[in-house]
Amino acid sequence: MRLSILTFAALLLIACGPRDSTSANGSATAQTLTAGQEEATFAGGCFWCMVAPFVDLPGVVSVTSGYSGGKVANPTYEQVSTGSTGHAEVVQIVFDPKKVSYEKLLAIFWRSIDPTDAAGQFCDIGTQYRTAVFYHGDAQKKAAEASRDALAASGILKAPIATEITAASPFYPAEEYHQDYFRKQEMRYQMYRASCGRDSKLKQLYGAQAEAAHP
Template structure:
């Protein structure tokens, strides 16, 4: 085990105090820590804990912070380092601004923005709800009113806000108000959260242009709402595409296939429409 005893013991203590830890997870963690505190062999206690957590870990059914802990004690490469959230709490520089978009699972909303020049940071989180410091389980359960979203900090010398909104439309289905593609539920609803009147005017005009473009048969239902507190998600969710590339690729492929099929339908529909109009003029 590469992690030292002091770090793991500290992790156990922090998880016991973490309000997001489930009661049954906490009971297993407490038993391991108590055993270590009482002089039991450290490696034996951690190995026992790993075995007890393994069935749920294999089914991706541990809470995010406990998942990170499990990956660390099993020396899984996906564990990685803690994501640096300091940029989220800093004031924006003279050439920095922020955009907040909700478009289904935030796992699939990071890489399309973060890998482009001029994007300073993309943070996964929760916003638009009525509760402070929400956890993933609370948001996923629909208890807080939040949606999964990404906060994009960008260089205004490279990007106009309008361009980010246009990229957002390409990544989502703006006709689906009950989720996005395979992600169902109010916590996955599509929303553009605007920070000021300028962003609101740009987003509203872009939405109107999209509605008038004829690209979609159904109404554009993506909401445009004032930005509220953005709560960064647990470390496990940050830069998911880097930590879990195989799982991310499957999700990305499924999403791209749906959007590609939707675009193909649009081309066919608009093509038939042009053909009908042409025949009417002859």
């Protein structure tokens, strides 16, 4: 049977990863925060899909894709994608808590992932695609634990929550071609997201509450 061009392209895009030439990533970075700003770090599988739910939210200053939670300094995408460095793909969000609360960010995070999947997320399998909340300080830890416990108690999910809640570790910005990928490579992003089944699974899990905010 001959596959259509669209179907063939979708199969090629089934994993979160570029076929572009390798680009250098950044060194470990502590976000430069102005007075009153805070940061949040979330792992939700492919980081391409975790920017859109947050980037245009009032009160969010920036969203940077990167790597965290690993044991290798200055990892490249190619290294992280092997699953051997211990890093997860993450987004680091700088926000103004006077305009958007950390609790609001957590609510969007949970509805943007499948927290019951311990093997990865959707079509992407491996520890680099695990879900996690990397908290910055005790207040974020308590808020993250409270939001997880509330979700577990709600009865919405039919399996235990596997998402880690752990202290923030060095954050390494991803290569430039990964930043705002959903806008830079809109067609490819849309095809990847659809072929991976992310939105259909989120709708199955959460119904109308699913956070499917993407162009």
